[in-house]
Amino acid sequence: MTTQDLESILTKFIREIWNEGDFRNLDSLVTDPYEILSDPGDPWNRKSIDHQTFRQRVAYTRNAFTDVHFDIRETLAEGERMAIRWVMSGTHTGDLPQLPATGKPFTIEGMTFYYFKDGKIRGHRQAFDQLGFLAQIGRLSFGPPAT
Numbered sequence: 001m002t003t004q005d006l007e008s009i010l011t012k013f014i015r016e017i018w019n020e021g022d023f024r025n026l027d028s029l030v031t032d033p034y035e036i037l038s039d040p041g042d043p044w045n046r047k048s049i050d051h052q053t054f055r056q057r058v059a060y061t062r063n064a065f066t067d068v069h070f071d072i073r074e075t076l077a078e079g080e081r082m083a084i085r086w087v088m089s090g091t092h093t094g095d096l097p098q099l100p101a102t103g104k105p106f107t108i109e110g111m112t113f114y115y116f117k118d119g120k121i122r123g124h125r126q127a128f129d130q131l132g133f134l135a136q137i138g139r140l141s142f143g144p145p146a147t
Contacts, residue, residue, distance in 0.1 A: 001119060003077040010082055010114055013121060014070050021062050023055055028120070030054060035123030037115075041130055043097075064101070065090035073109075080116045085109065088128070092137045099139065106136040 013029045016022045033048040044057050062068055068090040076083045089107040092099075110128025114121050134140035 001080070001116065003082075005119070006077050006080075006082045006114075006116060007075055009116070009119065009121065010075070010084065011072065014072060014086075017058060018061075018068070018070050021058065023058075026051055026054065031117055031120045031122040034121070035115075037123050038125040038127075040127070042126075064092065064094040064096050066093045067091050081113055082116070083111065083113050085111050102137045102139070104137045106133050108133045108136070 009029060012025065016025055017029070030051065032051045032054075034051075034054055035048050036042060036044050036046060039045045042057075043060070044053070049057065068088065071087045071089070072084050073087055074085040087107060087109050089105070091105045092102045095101050108129040109132075110126060112124050112126040115123045131140060135142055
């Protein structure tokens with residue numbers, strides 16, 4: 001596959017599945033099973049999941065952040081993998097375990113390596129600004145130490 005092929009698949013995946021919550025093309029975009037190789041904080045971290053569970057995973061995010069939007073800022077491809085730098089924005093409108101909804105907006109950056117097989121995304125590794133997210137929704141404070 002060419003870099004353009006990988007980028008086209010990944011752009012469609014982010015737009016349709018994550019930004020719109022539209023799963024009509026899930027079978028043609030994502031392998032079954034799908035491997036979450038490393039995604040600290042994700043309840044499915046280090047698991048292989050089927051398409052039904054993949055839908056639940058996306059719903060988990062979209063229920064907590066009903067207006068979630070990912071914007072791809074950079075891509076870099078090599079062989080059957082593509083790295084992206086993205087910006088995620090939204091509002092914390094739904095509860096997460098041990099993190100009740102705050103109603104506060106956020107914008108964070110992250111990076112994901114996506115791995116492909118036979119023209120589909122087969123898994124990922126991801127890191128993102130978890131501390132920045134918690135600070136923006138009011139659950140963590142940065143500043144000078146108390147005296």
